[in-house]
Amino acid sequence: MSDSNLEQAQADGKYIRTVRSFVKREGRLTKGQAAALERSWPTMGLTHxxxxxxxxxxxxxxxxxxxxIGFGMGKSLVAMAAAAPEKNFIGIEVHRPGVGACLMEAETAGLTNLRVYEHDAVEVLRDCIADGALDTVQVFFPDPWHKKRHHKRRLIQPAFVExxxxxxxxxxxxxxxxDWENxxxxxxxxxSGAANWRNLAEDQGYIPRPSERPLTKFExxxxxxxxxxxxxKFSRIG
Ligand SMILES: C[S@@+](CC[C@H](N)C(=O)[O-])C[C@H]1O[C@@H](n2cnc3c(N)ncnc32)[C@H](O)[C@@H]1O
Structure with missing residues (x-):
């Protein structure tokens, strides 16, 4: 079905079209990732x-x-969880090899304060997280969807933040x-257009790089x- 047909079907109430922020890649698991999933999923895995x-x-x-949300291979997430044992961490990622890689790192770091989902974060947030349950939500380097016609796939959208x-x-x-200026x-x-948020940047723009966000090789x-x-950084004020 073409995009316009889908939208038409949605308008007719027959089909609810979901624009997803990811394309599921069927990447192969390394042996190490598969073994970590096998060992640690029972203690660290959460399901939708x-x-x-x-x-x-x-x-x-x-x-x-x-x-x-979208922790990739889990490097920053594991580093942050190791640096803050007094906090609970939950990671969500759709890419299975990434989840396996994260569990490998978490095992090496000996973490007990991390749990992970292999699922769409939009659905996990909607169905699994209670109101008021979270202190921080972090989204680092989400897929930028460079082309204008793909911008609707970007995770950060008014409906999502609401x-x-x-x-x-x-x-x-x-x-x-x-790392993508646009x-x-x-x-x-x-x-800035969403209600009940306060921008923590003094000039209402961007904040200086916070020290708690680990510097990755990529960065x-x-x-x-x-x-x-x-x-x-925006805080919830209402
Ligand atoms: C560009 S990567 C960045 C990964 C990591 N945060 C980093 O800084 O290296 C974006 C990640 O978000 C994941 N992702 C995109 N949409 C998602 C969604 N709705 N739920 C969970 N993960 C998602 C992708 O699979 C991908 O691994």
């Missing part, structure tokens, strides 16, 4: 089918909870980072090549 999470039960304690906001506690923070501008426009390389990175 489990439905609404009881965080106290999942982590065996009550602690501030950080949710990362659905995400109630999942944060009041005062909770959404932290975004991108996406940074898009993020700033979406967040280091970008720095050497003179590429920019833009961080945004």
């Amino acid at each position: 089918q489990q439905g609404l999470l009881d965080l106290t039960q999942v982590f065996g304690r009550t602690a501030p909870t950080v949710l990362e 659905a995400l906001r109630p999942k944060l506690a009041l005062g909770g923070v959404l932290h975004l980072a991108t 996406y940074a501008e898009h993020m700033l426009e979406v967040m 280091q390389r970008g720095e050497r090549l003179g590429h920019g990175v833009w961080d945004l």
Whole structure:
């Protein structure tokens, strides 16, 4: 069905079209990733089918909870979870090899404060996370979808941030980072136009790179090549 036919069908109420922020790649698992999934999924894996999470039960304690969307191979997520053992971390990623890689890193770091989903974050947020449950949501380097006709696939959209906001506690923070200037501008426009958020940047633009966001190899390389990175932090005020 063509795009316009799908939209027509949706308008007729026959078909709800979902524009997803990812294309599922069938990447192969390395042996190490497969083994880590086998070993650690029973203790660290969460499934969408489990439905609404009881965080106290999942982590065996009550602690501030950080949710990362689209963690890739999990490098930053594992580094942050290792640096903040007093917090709970939940990662969501659709790419299975990435989930396996993250579990490998988490095992090496000996983490007990991390749980992961292999699922679409839009659905996990909607169905599994209780209102007010999160202290921080972070989205680092989401797929920029460079072409204009693909911009609708970008994760950061008005409807998405409006659905995400109630999942944060009041005062909770959404932290975004991108190395694509046009996406940074898009993020700033979406967040500045959304109700009940406060921009934590003094000049209402971008914040200086926060020290708690680990510097990845990818970003280091970008720095050497003179590429920019833009961080945004907004707190929930309503
Ligand atoms: C460009 S990568 C960045 C990965 C990582 N954050 C980093 O900084 O290296 C974006 C990641 O987001 C994941 N992703 C995109 N949309 C998603 C969604 N709706 N739910 C979960 N993961 C998603 C992709 O599979 C991909 O691994």
